[in-house]
Every structure is written in C-alpha cells, then in structure tokens.
Amino acid sequence: MNEVKMLLDELAAVCANPKAQLDAAVADGRKCVGVLPYFSPEELVYAAGMLPFGLWGAEMQANESKRYYPAFICSLLHTVLELGLKGALNDLSAIMVPICCDSLKGFGANWKYGVGEAVPVIDVAWAENRKIPAGVEFTRSQFRKVLGQLEAIAGDRVSDAEIGASVAVYNENRAALRAFSAAAARRPEAVSPTARCAAIKAGYFMDRAEHTEKLNALTAALAALPEQKWDGLRVVTTGILADSPALLRILEDNQIAVVGDQIAQESVNFRVDTPVTDDPVEGIAQRLGQVEGCSVLFDPGKQRGKELIELAKKVNADGILWVMTKFCDPEEYDYVPVKRMADAAGIPLLAVEVDQQMVNYEQARSAIEAFAEILRF
Amino acid sequence: MADIYTLGIDVGSTTSKCLILKNGTEIAASSLIPAGTGTSGPGRALAETLNDAGLKLEELAAVTATGYGRNTFEGADFVVSELSCHALGAAALMPGVRTVIDIGGQDAKVLRVSPAGRLERFLMNDKCAAGTGRFLEVMARVLETDVSQLAEMDEKAKGVVPISSTCTVFAESEVISQLAKNVDIRDLVAGIHASVAVRTAGLARRLGVTAPVGMTGGVARNAGVVRALEKELNAPIAVSPMAQLAGAYGAALYGFKKKEG
Ligand code: SF4
Numbered sequence: 001m002n003e004v005k006m007l008l009d010e011l012a013a014v015c016a017n018p019k020a021q022l023d024a025a026v027a028d029g030r031k032c033v034g035v036l037p038y039f040s041p042e043e044l045v046y047a048a049g050m051l052p053f054g055l056w057g058a059e060m061q062a063n064e065s066k067r068y069y070p071a072f073i074c075s076l077l078h079t080v081l082e083l084g085l086k087g088a089l090n091d092l093s094a095i096m097v098p099i100c101c102d103s104l105k106g107f108g109a110n111w112k113y114g115v116g117e118a119v120p121v122i123d124v125a126w127a128e129n130r131k132i133p134a135g136v137e138f139t140r141s142q143f144r145k146v147l148g149q150l151e152a153i154a155g156d157r158v159s160d161a162e163i164g165a166s167v168a169v170y171n172e173n174r175a176a177l178r179a180f181s182a183a184a185a186r187r188p189e190a191v192s193p194t195a196r197c198a199a200i201k202a203g204y205f206m207d208r209a210e211h212t213e214k215l216n217a218l219t220a221a222l223a224a225l226p227e228q229k230w231d232g233l234r235v236v237t238t239g240i241l242a243d244s245p246a247l248l249r250i251l252e253d254n255q256i257a258v259v260g261d262q263i264a265q266e267s268v269n270f271r272v273d274t275p276v277t278d279d280p281v282e283g284i285a286q287r288l289g290q291v292e293g294c295s296v297l298f299d300p301g302k303q304r305g306k307e308l309i310e311l312a313k314k315v316n317a318d319g320i321l322w323v324m325t326k327f328c329d330p331e332e333y334d335y336v337p338v339k340r341m342a343d344a345a346g347i348p349l350l351a352v353e354v355d356q357q358m359v360n361y362e363q364a365r366s367a368i369e370a371f372a373e374i375l376r377f
Numbered sequence: 378m379a380d381i382y383t384l385g386i387d388v389g390s391t392t393s394k395c396l397i398l399k400n401g402t403e404i405a406a407s408s409l410i411p412a413g414t415g416t417s418g419p420g421r422a423l424a425e426t427l428n429d430a431g432l433k434l435e436e437l438a439a440v441t442a443t444g445y446g447r448n449t450f451e452g453a454d455f456v457v458s459e460l461s462c463h464a465l466g467a468a469a470l471m472p473g474v475r476t477v478i479d480i481g482g483q484d485a486k487v488l489r490v491s492p493a494g495r496l497e498r499f500l501m502n503d504k505c506a507a508g509t510g511r512f513l514e515v516m517a518r519v520l521e522t523d524v525s526q527l528a529e530m531d532e533k534a535k536g537v538v539p540i541s542s543t544c545t546v547f548a549e550s551e552v553i554s555q556l557a558k559n560v561d562i563r564d565l566v567a568g569i570h571a572s573v574a575v576r577t578a579g580l581a582r583r584l585g586v587t588a589p590v591g592m593t594g595g596v597a598r599n600a601g602v603v604r605a606l607e608k609e610l611n612a613p614i615a616v617s618p619m620a621q622l623a624g625a626y627g628a629a630l631y632g633f634k635k636k637e638g
Pocket of ligand 1 (some may be wrong): 101327330
C-alpha cells in the first residue's frame with residue numbers, strides 16, 4: 001500500500017504544480033511547447049526533442065482574458081489565455097492551437113493580440129472528415145506543416161525515424177495508462193477519484209517515458225495489493241475534463257469510484273494507439289480517424305453514445321456521470337442524443353455542470369448526493 | 378407499542394423548516410422560520426417544533442437533515458439530499474403525484490417520482506436566480522410591495538405585460554421601464570409570474586412532464602405562479618397546503634422508514 005500511495009502522491013505533486021515541471025525542463029535546456037486540446041500532434045513535439053506541455057486550463061478566476069473573450073466562453077480557454085496574458089507561460093517556445101470548436105477558432109487570434117510574439121502560435125488544423133482517405137491526407141499534410149514550424153523552433157530537422165521513435169514512446173505511454181486505468185477500477189479503495197485523475201493528468205506535464213515508468217510501477221504495486229471489497233458506487237464519467245478538485249471530493253464523500261471514463265483529458269486520449277506506418281505522420285493522422293467518444297470529433301452516428309454505454313456495461317457501472325464543462329457547446333449538443341441512448345439502455349445518467357472559475361459547488365453536491373441516493377436504492 | 382417520532386429539518390437558503398411525524402403518518406408539529414442556513418433559523422425551528430410537540434430531542438427516534446444547509450446542521454442521524462426528501466414528502470402529501478416542481482428561495486428543481494414515491498430523476502436550474510423565490514422578492518421590492526401580495530395582485534390583472542425570463546437583472550430593469558410607462562402594476566405582476574412559469578416549464582419539459590403534476594417549495598404558495606405554470610404546461614398542478622414543508626416532511630418520513638427497516 002505504501003508504494004501505491006507514494007507513487008500516487010508523486011504524480012499528484014506533478015499535477016499540483018505543473019509550472020515546476022516547465023521550469024525544470026527549461027533549466028535543463030529543453031524547449032517546451034504548449035499543447036492545447038484536442039488531438040494536437042504531440043508526438044511531433046517530442047520527436048523534435050522538446051517537451052509537450054499540456055494546457056488544460058486552471059482552477060482560477062480569469063479577469064484579463066475577458067478583454068478578449070466574452071464571459072460565456074468555457075473556462076478552459078479563459079484560464080489558459082489568462083495565464084498567457086499574465087506571463088505565466090512565457091517560458092513556452094510556442095503554443096499549438098487546434099481549431100476544432102467555435103471557441104478555439106478565436107483563440108489563436110486572441111493569443112497573438114494579447115500575448116504577442118513572446119509565445120508564437122502554431123495553428124493546428126485537422127480534417128473534420130477524419131476517416132476518409134482524403135481527410136487523412138489533409139490531416140497528414142497539415143501535420144507536416146506543423147512539423148516544419150516545430151523544426152524551426154527546435155533549430156533542427158526531425159527525421160521520420162525520430163518521429164517513429166516518438167510514436168513508440170507515446171504508444172507505450174497509452175498502454176501504461178490503459179493498464180493503470182483498469183487496475184484503478186479494480187482497486188477503488190486504493191485509488192480515489194482524485195488520485196486516479198492526477199495520475200493520468202500528470203502525463204501532460206512530464207516526459208512521457210518517465211510517466212510510463214511511474215505508471216507501470218504503480219500498476220504493478222496495485223496488482224500486488226490484497227483483494228478488498230468495495231461497497232461504494234461505481235460510475236463511468238464522460239465529458240471534456242473531470243479534474244475539478246471540488247467535484248472529485250464530492251464523489252469521494254459519497255463513496256463513488258470512477259471505474260472507467262470517456263473524458264477527453266483522460267481515456268479518450270489514450271484508448272487508441274497511433275498506427276505504425278511507413279510515413280509516421282500519416283499514422284498520427286490515421287489515429288485521429290480511429291478515436292471516438294469526444295464531442296469535438298465529427299461523429300454522425302453518435303458512436304460516442306454507443307461506446308459510452310458499452311463501457312458502462314463492461315465495467316459494471318451503476319451509472320454515468322456527465323461532467324459538463326460550462327459553456328462548452330460541442331458537449332451540450334452531444335448531451336441530448338447520448339442521454340436518450342443511455343435512457344433507452346436503462347443506464348442512469350446525471351449531468352453536472354462544472355466550471356474552473358466556480359467557487360460554490362453546493363448545487364453539484366446536492367445533485368450528486370441525490371444521484372447516489374437513486375443508485376443505492 | 379410506543380409511538381415513533383421522527384423529525385425532519387429542511388435547512389434552506391432563506392428559510393428553515395422543521396416537522397415531527399408520529400408513526401410516519403401524523404404531523405405532531407411543524408414550524409417555519411424565515412431564516413436559513415448559517416443563521417439562528419435552524420436552531421429556532423428545531424426548538425419551536427419540539428416545544429409544540431411537547432417532546433424532547435432524546436425522545437425522537439431519528440433526526441434527518443436536508444436542504445442547502447444539511448451538512449452544517451449538527452446532530453442529525455441521517456443527512457439526505459433535498460431532492461430525495463422533496464420527492465418523498467410530495468408523494469406523501471399529494472398521493473399519486475409523478476412530477477414535482479419545487480421552487481425555493483434560490484433554486485428551482487423538477488423531480489420525477491415513481492408510483493411508489495421514490496425519486497427517479499431530476500433536473501436543477503442553472504446558477505441564476507431567474508425563476509426562483511429570490512427573483513420574485515427582487516420584483517416585489519421594485520414594485521414596492523411584499524412578495525405575499527403578488528398572488529392577489531395577479532388575480533386582479535386584466536392583461537399580461539411581457540417580462541424577460543432569462544435574467545433577474547435584465548428583468549428588473551424591464552420592470553422599471555414598464556413602470557415608467559405607467560402600465561397597470563397588476564398586469565406587470567402577471568407578466569412577472571408568466572416569466573417564472575416560462576422558465577420553470579422549460580426546465581420541466583427538459584425532464585419530461587408526467588401527470589399528475591404537483592408543486593412544492595415556498596413559491597407554490599403564490600397562486601399566480603401556479604396558474605401561470607398550469608397555463609404554460611397545459612396541465613393542472615396540485616398544491617398541498619403543506620407545500621413549503623414538503624422537504625422537512627420527506628426528511629421525517631425518511632427517518633421513519635430507516636428506523637422501521
Ligand atoms: S470543446 Fe468545449 S471545453 Fe473544449 S475548448 Fe471548445 S468550448 Fe471549450
């Protein structure tokens with residue numbers, strides 16, 4: 001148990017202070033590139049010898065950013081912009097900005113205007129029609145363009161062999177994350193929702209190879225723990241982010257374990273490996289066509305709902321918790337069809353709205369408590 | 378067999394409600410203090426109810442706390458969400474009810490209750506006072522009247538002055554500009570009630586409305602809002618005279634059921 005706790009604490013400490021990771025990398029002479037969600041080709045940054053640094057917003061009040069974005073834009077973008085405007089991200093050599101939702105579309109321009117040349121923007125475009133050959137080719141060509149910009153920042157050419165090696169590091173990390181997630185689901189008493197989330201999220205701020213090492217040790221330590229019965233509830237989460245400390249604490253207070261997820265920041269990012277192809281950039285583009293379960297992806301058949309229900313059944317979940325990022329329109333659009341699918345499958349689903357700038361969680365607490373009361377009945 | 382007394386206390390944002398049930402069916406005493414969580418309200422409601430029932434705390438089989446301030450109330454045997462308690466209480470006060478609309482001081486919720494009176498699903502309003510008791514208080518203040526007078530004023534309305542249903546602040550300035558136009562205040566009150574109804578009906582439709590429909594919470598005492606909501610939903614709405622005490626009733630009932638096993 002001690003080893004499990006020690007490793008979980010280590011990863012939680014990384015999450016609690018991502019800036020320390022950034023500072024340490026810069027002090028080591030390694031360039032860092034900010035990576036905004038979703039599906040930016042992180043592997044290319046890593047292949048160029050730089051550290052991809054995940055930007056998933058922060059629990060803070062955004063003020064300055066409101067000069068550039070209206071208040072009804074998600075906190076993820078408000079708080080990343082706020083950090084940029086305050087100079088907290090000046091050590092980044094660049095920031096990759098995908099343009100996959102209406103709010104993200106304006107981010108690059110806001111950043112260029114507010115933060116300026118201190119941290120240049122690399123626009124990342126990928127094909128909406130991500131599965132068809134023409135879509136894959138478009139994405140591949142765009143990612144090649146991104147690679148050119150990354151090479152200019154790194155000051156060196158990046159070979160296909162280096163990209164292939166980076167893909168291997170990322171695929172190993174994804175495998176480690178999947179194994180950890182499964183182990184955590186078997187040991188809810190040892191891995192709280194907070195600890196589970198932090199162990200996964202830490203990877204966005206660490207060298208992925210180092211993260212893999214820690215995760216593998218953690219999974220092995222979890223496997224060595226004696227069996228224990230879990231009397232609490234088991235839920236599957238879905239959404240963009242489920243890392244709000246207050247929300248995770250409410251789950252713990254109500255004896256609710258997260259036994260699987262379809263969260264963009266979590267499993268959605270590691271469920272599918274990058275295919276190994278002759279042109280490794282094409283493999284990265286192909287992966288985008290294979291990922292499901294995220295509202296920013298073109299998903300006409302609502303595969304997201306089907307996948308979510310299958311997952312809930314597979315892990316024997318009592319219910320589904322939709323962690324709704326406030327003012328996220330892609331999520332709100334998905335909610336209606338997916339909720340109907342869950343209703344038809346007889347799986348209870350609760351949506352709770354969360355905002356990184358929120359200070360009062362009492363309504364979320366009431367809703368989760370009532371949901372737990374329904375599930376326990 | 379000795380009688381079983383169970384107490385439910387609903388610590389709300391603006392009021393504290395307390396109720397003692399005898400053997401899970403008969404109301405032994407109840408009280409409502411217009412002061413909510415973080416005030417002397419909960420303590421006073423508890424003392425008043427015990428006093429009226431002629432009981433001591435030790436004589437109670439269970440104390441169940443619910444409402445916004447449930448977690449800060451000390452001495453509860455059970456702490457249960459207000460959603461579950463309102464469902465239980467409403468089903469006991471209005472037998473057969475399937476959809477419960479609860480509008481309290483700070484929030485509005487819609488509950489689907491099973492035929493057996495259990496909470497099946499629910500929706501809560503977002504973080505905005507529009508469509509809640511607070512909204513009506515703000516409007517009453519602008520109209521220089523008391524919130525308890527609104528229903529009567531609505532009764533005498535000849536028309537409905539439309540008021541925005543989306544935001545308390547905007548609605549307040551709309552009301553002020555209507556006052557400047559010298560519109561009949563009673564028609565304005567009808568408009569305010571219609572705006573609450575539109576917002577609440579939207580929430581109810583999102584959950585799905587299954588008849589019969591009942592209403593609980595402080596705003597249920599306002600017949601103007603109930604009428605406007607009936608019109609909006611095109612369905613009759615039952616209101617119990619104990620509507621405001623439904624949460625406390627449900628909490629007391631919860632304690633009784635727990636003790637009964
Ligand atoms: S997908 Fe949603 S949460 Fe993500 S950036 Fe767009 S609006 Fe914000």
